[in-house]
Amino acid sequence: MSSELSPIDKAKYACAVKSVDFVKDGMRVGLGTGSTAAWMVKRLGERVRDEGLNIVAVATSTRTAQLAEEVGIKVSTLNEVEWLDLTIDGADEFDPDLNLIKGGGGAHLQEKVVATASERMIVIADAAKDVPQLGAFPLPVEVLNFGWKTTRGLIEEALEDLDVDGREITLRMSGDEPFITDEGNLVLDLHLKRIGDPRRMALILNQIPGVVENGLFIDICDVVVIGHEDGKVEVRGLGGQIMEEGTVDLGAPNLFKDI
Template sequence: MSSDLSPIDRAKFFAARRATDYVENGMRVGLGTGSTAAWLVKCLGEMVRDDGLNIVGVPTSLQTATLARDVGITILSLDEARWLDLTIDGADEYDGNLNLIKGGGGALLQEKIVATASERMIVIADASKQVDTLGAFPLPVEVIPFGWQTTKTLVEEMLIGLDVMGRQSTLRMNGSQPFVTDEGNYILDLNLRRIGNAQQLSLVLNQAPGVVENGLFVDICDAVVIGYSNGKVEVRDINDGTTETGHIEIVEKDNLFSDISE
């Protein structure tokens, strides 16, 4: 690990390193998308190369698929793998019940499909992602391009009367053009500020014509691994109600991680 990483990147790395403890030979593993998940893919690639780890990865984006191939992980599509032992992914926010907001990287649709096709979902994150109530991070909603402005209006109208503090939504952009997901869709980012009932909101949003999926992951995550810049890691398991604390010691090897950035 590079010694000049920022504290947040160090925390992400330590969370990813601890999460590899869940991965065993022969597993079919869902590989998340984003800067934290990229640390995990790199760590698993190191284990494949140095320790002979034998796994199959199912990536949640083209970006993750490319990285997994680069580090030597065998990948399959979800249709080929069919059912997974485990998915490990990051999150933009998580609350005390391990409900999540995901989709900051634009891969929420594949991420949710892969996570729900897994026996377990583990989230890796730094401590800044924990919130008392979801909603400070804008909620991504994937919509088809056709009639997206109509869909945007419908979504904003549906928010009236729901337990949220804001109703403004914006089309995610990539420079001067709309951001396009791997499935060719657009993303609306909902600035809700506070989500009082995540399950209700998720169900309501998915009723709007044109909405493909939303970034609320409710009752999907089984455990969260929280990393800190000093090597401390905390594991919270929602199923058995336990919290474990440990510390990761790093032995410098090849600088395998130096090319990961935000």
């Protein structure tokens, strides 16, 4: 498998495989969305098939739910399960305090609801997502279709009083059409370059009429599993504490060739 994957994919594979070790029999598990999370779902499906692992999963998007069902994972809804033992999801950036930017895949609303309904949130990410300060990755903000241009104007006004290095806002597109979330909303991407105070930013954005949710995850993540291209993995807790280090075999059969 090693020769078939790019360096970044090797890192994603490593953290995805390691993260599934946190899942125990009988757990209620939230399944994230994105390329790294998809690999985690397939690895979890392997454990269900080969070990008889008995879990109930709640997906954060329709595409994750479809993948989970394909690999034999029992999928339920959050209304049915209500509370989860664990959520495993990716991130676009994480800082030393384990604050995150999420939403590159446009699923951050459901991802935040599922993560906050969990006893623990474990983030899986390659080492490039580890940043000293959030903001280089555009911040996604889900907004109502109704009056979205007015909402964008209100966000532009709010950014004038916030500690950021950029203020460009773009409507996310899917080909020639606006990208539509699972809830039927639009996504505005805020190109801020640097976010001086993520907590204040998150609070102010969610007070703006028309904003449904932003992609800042503050005080939600408990553990980050960081993957490297050589197969090394690092499990990091709050305060930068190194909880565990190890290596994932990159020579294992390629279970993820279709992702």
